[in-house]
Amino acid sequence: MRDSAKHQGLRNQLVEVLKQKGIVDSNVLDAIKRVPRHLFLDSSFEDFAYQDKAFPIGAGQTISHPYTVAFQSQLLQVKKEDKILEIGTGSGYQTAVLVAMGARVYSIERQNELYKKTSALLPRLGIRPKLMTFGDGYKGLPNYAPFDAIIVTAGAPFIPQALLGQIKIGGRLIIPIGDEVQIMTELIRINEKQFEKHEHGDFKFVPMLENKN
Secondary structure, X not given: OOOOHHHHHHHHHHHHHHHHOOOOOHHHHHHHHHOOHHHHOOHHHHHHOOOOXXXXXXXXXXXXXXXXXXXXXXXXOOOXXXXXXXXXXXXXXXXXXXXXXXXXXXXEEOOHHHHHHHHHHHHHOOOOOOEEXXXXXXXXXXXXXXXXXXXXXOEEOOOOHHHHOOEEEEEEEEEEEOOOOEEEEEEEEOOOOOEEEEEEEEEXXXXXXXXXX
């Protein structure tokens, strides 16, 4: 579980790459600078951990490109103590970035293998989301709603209605919508029934799956 000066230097370089690609939120960039991405990857990928690439993490899942993590995090407009629901814990890297940004994170993972691995890893790294649970992201966490924001880290074929109902008025949902390629979609809750929609370009995610474990 080493985080060396070399790793820190590579993170600083990664932050410069992300700035060039249009990430401007200093809270996001500071979190990327602080979170040791190499510790969320298989050791065989350690030398490549700070390249802007996705890598396999088991169970047919991947850790997203740092740019994708930074882009979604920037769209969330996180303020300290914001209550955020994350759909798809995966490796825990996005979770760690949100915690480093000062958010209270509630995270759901539907792959049991990843859930067990990541729920053991995060405490060892001193990263403490408010809740990490195994379950179906399509249903959200109604018992803990409403949330200031919801982030979905897998490609969804449609917008789950259950998630829309769990956002505070003024809050937002960031979700990649589509099958082969997804459009990064931002929905801001205007009132009980209305949402304002913005689209932010094409991305590629693994599919969001219902709970089949």
